[in-house]
Amino acid sequence: MDKHQAEKRLKELRLLLEDYGYHYYVLDTPKVPDSEYDRLMNELLQLEADYPDLVTEDSPSVRIGGPPAPSFKKVAHRVPMMSLSNAFNEEDLRAFDRRVRQAVGEHVSYVCELKFDGLAVSLTYENGKLVRGATRGDGTIGEDITNNLRTVPAIPLRLKQPYSIEVRGEAYMPKASFERLNEAKEQAGEEKFANPRNAAAGSLRQLDPKIAAKRNLSLFAYSIGEVEGKNVQTHFDSLMFLKELGFKVNEEAAKCETIEDVIAYTEKWSERRHELPYEIDGVVVKVNSLADHEKLGFTAKSPRWATAFKFPAEEVLTVLRDIELN
Numbered sequence: 001m002d003k004h005q006a007e008k009r010l011k012e013l014r015l016l017l018e019d020y021g022y023h024y025y026v027l028d029t030p031k032v033p034d035s036e037y038d039r040l041m042n043e044l045l046q047l048e049a050d051y052p053d054l055v056t057e058d059s060p061s062v063r064i065g066g067p068p069a070p071s072f073k074k075v076a077h078r079v080p081m082m083s084l085s086n087a088f089n090e091e092d093l094r095a096f097d098r099r100v101r102q103a104v105g106e107h108v109s110y111v112c113e114l115k116f117d118g119l120a121v122s123l124t125y126e127n128g129k130l131v132r133g134a135t136r137g138d139g140t141i142g143e144d145i146t147n148n149l150r151t152v153p154a155i156p157l158r159l160k161q162p163y164s165i166e167v168r169g170e171a172y173m174p175k176a177s178f179e180r181l182n183e184a185k186e187q188a189g190e191e192k193f194a195n196p197r198n199a200a201a202g203s204l205r206q207l208d209p210k211i212a213a214k215r216n217l218s219l220f221a222y223s224i225g226e227v228e229g230k231n232v233q234t235h236f237d238s239l240m241f242l243k244e245l246g247f248k249v250n251e252e253a254a255k256c257e258t259i260e261d262v263i264a265y266t267e268k269w270s271e272r273r274h275e276l277p278y279e280i281d282g283v284v285v286k287v288n289s290l291a292d293h294e295k296l297g298f299t300a301k302s303p304r305w306a307t308a309f310k311f312p313a314e315e316v317l318t319v320l321r322d323i324e325l326n
């Protein structure tokens with residue numbers, strides 16, 4: 001086929017692969033069999049090899065990863081990525097609720113989210129195109145890992161609406177991928193990863209995108225750093241907006257009208273965390289009203305409008321269970 005036909009076919013293939021990738025990796029509902037996806041991807045790769053000047057930055061072929069980078073550039077976060085204060089028990093949660101109500105009044109409601117145990121990342125989009133991906137780093141300065149993050153299929157290369165927006169989320173490795181990776185490491189006599197968080201961080205903080213591309217990473221979006229031309233009133237609306245843009249947003253995020261509901265949510269997921277296909281180490285509790293975020297502000301390190309309820313470490317629970325049983 002000539003270049004003009006190739007350009008037309010490449011446009012078709014990009015749209016098809018983007019749509020199929022979205023259904024498979026973001027919605028977890030495949031639209032076509034893997035064989036069809038692979039056939040189209042191979043056709044795209046062949047055409048891009050025949051016509052290199054037709055390759056675009058948002059082509060699905062970036063998902064397989066380009067050449068290694070010599071080093072990581074440092075990037076400054078325009079809006080700092082703060083850390084979260086911790087709560088370890090019901091009393092801590094009630095104290096958090098009291099502090100919040102003292103500052104913003106009695107009618108405060110919360111959003112509870114599972115606390116994914118991965119690597120916090122920042123994604124910057126200009127007019128809907130992914131232009132930068134970075135680690136949290138120390139919250140102010142992170143590492144530019146854009147080319148590694150482009151290989152994560154759940155991260156949109158192009159948003160469904162052309163917003164300029166900075167999004168935060170947790171890159172993670174599903175438990176099954178972690179088990180498979182460690183098995184392969186064992187077979188190869190290589191050192192295994194201690195847990196999925198280390199495996200995700202290790203996969204993204206190395207210089208070769210082709211390695212990142214093979215690690216079956218995913219991402220849950222959970223916060224908007226800044227956005228142009230969009231006003232949302234609540235955190236829950238932010239999550240719904242991120243979903244509209246094409247991000248994977250965790251289905252278990254829930255509005256909690258009272259701290260009682262929050263406590264019930266933490267108890268439910270402390271019990272059920274082992275049922276999940278990804279690791280969590282707690283629950284993040286956020287005041288829902290963004291106007292209240294303004295009123296509450298930040299301490300030196302953390303927002304006053306959020307806290308992380310940490311589950312007791314698994315091994316502690318196992319020991320306690322052993323003591324009870326014996």
Ligand SMILES: NC(=O)c1cnc(OC2CCCC2)nc1N
Nearest residue numbers: 113114115116170222223284306
């Ligand atoms: N690990 C997580 O799952 C997680 C981390 N952070 C946040 O929120 C940031 C942004 C606003 C306060 C902290 N939400 C989460 N779900």
